Amino acid sequence: MNYETIIASREGPLGIITLNRPQAMNALSTKMVTELISALNEFEKDDGVRCLVIAGSERAFSAGADIKEMAEMTAVQMTMTGHFFPLWDRVGRYPKPIVGALSGFVLGGGLELAMSLDVLVASETTQLGQPEIDIGIMPGGGGTQRLTRAVGKYKAMEMILTGRRIGAEEAKGLGLVSRVVPKEAYLEEAKKVANEIASKSPVAIRLAKMAVNKAFEMGLTQGLDFEREVFYLLFASEDKNEGMNAFVEKRKPEFKGK
Amino acid sequence: MNSGTVKTETKNGVLWLTMNRPDKLNAFNEEMGNDLLESLKEGEKSPEVRCVVLTGEGRAFSVGEDLNANRSMIESGKPVLLGEVLKRKYNPIVQRMRKMEKPILGAVNGVTAGAGLGLALACDLRVASDRATFHEAFIKAGLVPDSGTTFWLTRILGLGKAMEVGLLGEPIDASKALNMGLVNWVFPDDRFREEATRLAERLAKGPTKAMGLTKRALNRAVVVDVDSALEYEMYLQDVAGKSKDHAEGVKAFFEKREPTFTGE
Numbered sequence: 001m002n003y004e005t006i007i008a009s010r011e012g013p014l015g016i017i018t019l020n021r022p023q024a025m026n027a028l029s030t031k032m033v034t035e036l037i038s039a040l041n042e043f044e045k046d047d048g049v050r051c052l053v054i055a056g057s058e059r060a061f062s063a064g065a066d067i068k069e070m071a072e073m074t075a076v077q078m079t080m081t082g083h084f085f086p087l088w089d090r091v092g093r094y095p096k097p098i099v100g101a102l103s104g105f106v107l108g109g110g111l112e113l114a115m116s117l118d119v120l121v122a123s124e125t126t127q128l129g130q131p132e133i134d135i136g137i138m139p140g141g142g143g144t145q146r147l148t149r150a151v152g153k154y155k156a157m158e159m160i161l162t163g164r165r166i167g168a169e170e171a172k173g174l175g176l177v178s179r180v181v182p183k184e185a186y187l188e189e190a191k192k193v194a195n196e197i198a199s200k201s202p203v204a205i206r207l208a209k210m211a212v213n214k215a216f217e218m219g220l221t222q223g224l225d226f227e228r229e230v231f232y233l234l235f236a237s238e239d240k241n242e243g244m245n246a247f248v249e250k251r252k253p254e255f256k257g258k
Numbered sequence: 259m260n261s262g263t264v265k266t267e268t269k270n271g272v273l274w275l276t277m278n279r280p281d282k283l284n285a286f287n288e289e290m291g292n293d294l295l296e297s298l299k300e301g302e303k304s305p306e307v308r309c310v311v312l313t314g315e316g317r318a319f320s321v322g323e324d325l326n327a328n329r330s331m332i333e334s335g336k337p338v339l340l341g342e343v344l345k346r347k348y349n350p351i352v353q354r355m356r357k358m359e360k361p362i363l364g365a366v367n368g369v370t371a372g373a374g375l376g377l378a379l380a381c382d383l384r385v386a387s388d389r390a391t392f393h394e395a396f397i398k399a400g401l402v403p404d405s406g407t408t409f410w411l412t413r414i415l416g417l418g419k420a421m422e423v424g425l426l427g428e429p430i431d432a433s434k435a436l437n438m439g440l441v442n443w444v445f446p447d448d449r450f451r452e453e454a455t456r457l458a459e460r461l462a463k464g465p466t467k468a469m470g471l472t473k474r475a476l477n478r479a480v481v482v483d484v485d486s487a488l489e490y491e492m493y494l495q496d497v498a499g500k501s502k503d504h505a506e507g508v509k510a511f512f513e514k515r516e517p518t519f520t521g522e
Contacts, residue, residue, distance in 0.1 A: 182474070182490065184497040 002145045005032040008039040011048040013198035014191060015043035015096075018057075025063035026056040028109045033087045040090055047257070050198035050205075052094075053190050054117060056110070058125070058183055058202060064108025068137065084109065085119035088141050095206055097197050101190035102126045103183060107165070112141035115150060115176075121193055122168040122177040125188035129165035149216055150176050201239035202257035207231075262454025263290035265315065266297050271308040271462030272455075273301040280316025285324035286373060290312025291347035298354045308521050309462040310358070311454065312381055313365035314374075325399070332521065340401070348373050348405040355380045356477055361461045365454040366441060371395040376405030379414070383475060385457055386439040387450035388432045392440060397427040413441055413480050464504035466521030 007018040017039050019026040026032075043049045056062050056220045065084065073083070091098070103123035111128050114120055128199065130143045138144070139160060148156040151174045158164065167181040181189045197205060207230040208231050234240050238258040246253035261267065265276040275297050277284040284290075301307045314320050323343065331338045355362055355377070364381030371393035378384055378392075394411070396403050403411065403424050411420040415438055423430070432444045445453040461469070471494040479487040498504055502522040510517035 182493045182497065185493040189493075 003035040003039065006035045006039060008042065008156060009243065010046075010049070011191065012143075012195070013048065014194050015039075015046065015049040015052045015235045016191075017043075017052065017054045019055070019062055021055075022059070025060040025105055026110070027063055027066040028084060028087075028113070029066040030081075033084050037087055037090050044094070044096060045086050050202050050257075051194040052096055052098040053101055053194045054098055054113070055187055055190065056103065058103045058123065058186075059112070060105040061102045061126070062102070062107070062110030062113060063105040064110050064131070065141075075186070077230055078127055084141055088112070088116060092142070095209075096202075097194075097205055097209055099190050099194040099197070101187050102128075102168075102177065103186050104111065108132055109141050112139060112143045112146065115146040116142060119193055119197075120177040121179045121181065121186055121190040122171065123183040124168050126168040126171065126177070126180075127165045128168075128171050129163060129178065130160045131163040131165070133161060134163045150174070199255070201237065201240065201243060201253075201255040203237045203239050204234055204243075207234060259295060260291075260293045261289045262449075263287070264293040264297050266300075268304070268307060270459050271306065271440075272458040273304070273307040273310045274458075275301070275312050276315050276343065277313070277320050278315045280314075280318070281323060282434060283318035284374070285317070286320065286322060286347065287327075289322050290348070291351065291476035293470070295351050295354065298351065298358065302354070302360065303359050305521075306466070307404040308360060308466045308500060309366050309458050310360060310362045310457045312362060312377065313454070314367050314370075317368045317389075318374075319364075319368055319378060320374030321369060321393075322374040322376070322395070322405075329338075333497075344404055346469060348376065351377065352380045352406040359473065360466060361469050363454065363458050363461060365450075365458075367450065369393070373405040373509075376403070376407045376410070379410035379440075380406050381485070383457075383461075385443045385445065385454050386432045387447045388444055389447045389450075390432045390441075390444075392430040392435050394423045394427050394430075397425060412437040424450045437477040437489045460520055463519060464521075465501070465507065465519040466516075467501045468498045469497050 005019070005021050007020050009016045017036065019032065021027060021029070021032065043052055097119070098117040100117035100120045102114055102120055103126055106114050106126055106128045108131055111130060130139045130147060132138050132140070139147070144156070144160060147159065155174060159166065166174070168177065172179045172180050179189060179193070211227045211230055214223050218226060239255045242255060243253045263278055265278045267274045275294065277289060277290060277294070279287070287345060298310070301310045326337055361383065362376045362381045364384040366378050366384055366386040368389055369391050370378050372395050375392055375394060390425065394403060396406065407423070415423065419438065430438070430440065432441070435441045436444045443453070443457070455507060475487070475491055475494050478490055482490070503519045506519060507517045
């Protein structure tokens with residue numbers, strides 16, 4: 001897989017996507033979005049890939065949408081191409097787990113991309129924000145919905161209405177990122193978390209991810225019903241037998257995704 | 259860029275930053291704030307710089323904010339907006355000093371007061387001339403300690419002593435400062451420059467990478483709990499373990515010789 005604006009690679013059970021427009025602080029362009037979708041599709045088809053990592057550079061995960069490109073677009077073009085909507089749709093419903101490795105600037109569309117991932121590991125230099133308001137627009141890639149669900153109305157309002165950035169520790173306090181580690185270690189740490197996820201049953205991981213995401217879509221009763229149904233479903237998996245046997249036999253389980 | 263209010267000289271791996279408004283006892287005006295911040299940024303970037311020294315020209319280290327500006331605002335009935343001054347001028351300097359991954363030695367040559375004391379305390383180590391005096395002068399002007407002094411004083415002195423210094427603002431001479439732990443070394447004034455140079459050049463020959471990481475770990479340890487400190491040490495030790503200086507340090511140990519560090 002050869003791309004211009006991203007690097008897609010395999011490391012054991014991990015599919016790793018590195019945003020690679022360093023001179024543009026990994027700003028999301030139409031090209032990058034197309035390539036991201038294509039890499040996500042490839043990794044979905046590859047049964048050897050059990051968890052993904054999406055990273056940028058130490059300086060910037062992604063500083064947001066490519067403003068030069070966006071500035072030229074008309075409302076009709078936006079509507080007809082969906083702008084980045086195909087990416088938000090793809091990544092938001094992706095069946096495999098994705099760990100985000102954040103460092104430096106995670107702004108605008110960059111933060112929206114991060115918030116559609118499943119677990120976020122951040123370097124201590126990370127700065128997160130929705131600064132769209134500063135250029136006379138507003139978040140359009142899920143920011144108003146996902147940030148509000150992640151940190152609550154009042155913090156989301158402050159960030160979205162003032163454009164103020166928050167640091168890694170503050171984001172951790174808000175529950176937006178799970179771990180904050182030194183800048184030299186964030187990528188390794190993200191891979192460590194991804195490898196840990198990759199060592200579990202892919203069936204259980206897939207259903208668990210789906211069930212957690214349902215919490216944002218359903219009322220409690222429907223959510224609990226959904227959880228119970230997929231929970232029962234797991235009792236039909238070989239991985240459930242393997243996991244429970246290994247526990248009783250005091251050995252490490254070997255999950256096959258069956 | 260540098261308008262001359264901070265003299266810069268790099269020698270033997272040491273970047274000497276000399277605050278240079280001696281007729282004003284090196285009080286800070288806008289230019290000096292900008293010059294110091296810019297010089298720190300350049301020192302941070304330059305690979306040949308492995309230690310930074312902050313010192314003052316003339317008989318003062320620095321007496322902090324130039325009160326002339328406050329006086330003219332007060333006399334003309336304008337509101338005195340000091341928070342803005344801190345945000346724009348001093349806080350970025352303190353933050354940059356704290357984050358710079360190179361050792362910073364404060365060479366306190368003379369009187370230091372107010373934000374000048376704040377900047378001396380923001381240095382990683384302090385060597386003082388026996389002529390140096392320390393004035394937590396804010397209270398005498400009806401102000402609160404700023405530019406990081408509340409943070410450093412409580413950590414260096416403990417809350418009890420910090421209260422005494424902050425509420426009474428009595429001058430502290432060099433020997434008392436040494437006893438309190440406000441400075442690490444005091445030397446007679448005629449040897450001061452030479453001893454400061456010796457210390458700085460010794461720091462510049464150290465394993466800069468490991469020193470930078472040590473600085474990060476210590477600065478963090480004063481604000482977190484022991485479990486977080488242990489975890490942070492673990493990550494940084496992974497980084498340090500991969501450095502060339504570590505390989506050299508181990509090699510020199512077994513070859514029973516002094517290591518030659520390159521800072522990588």
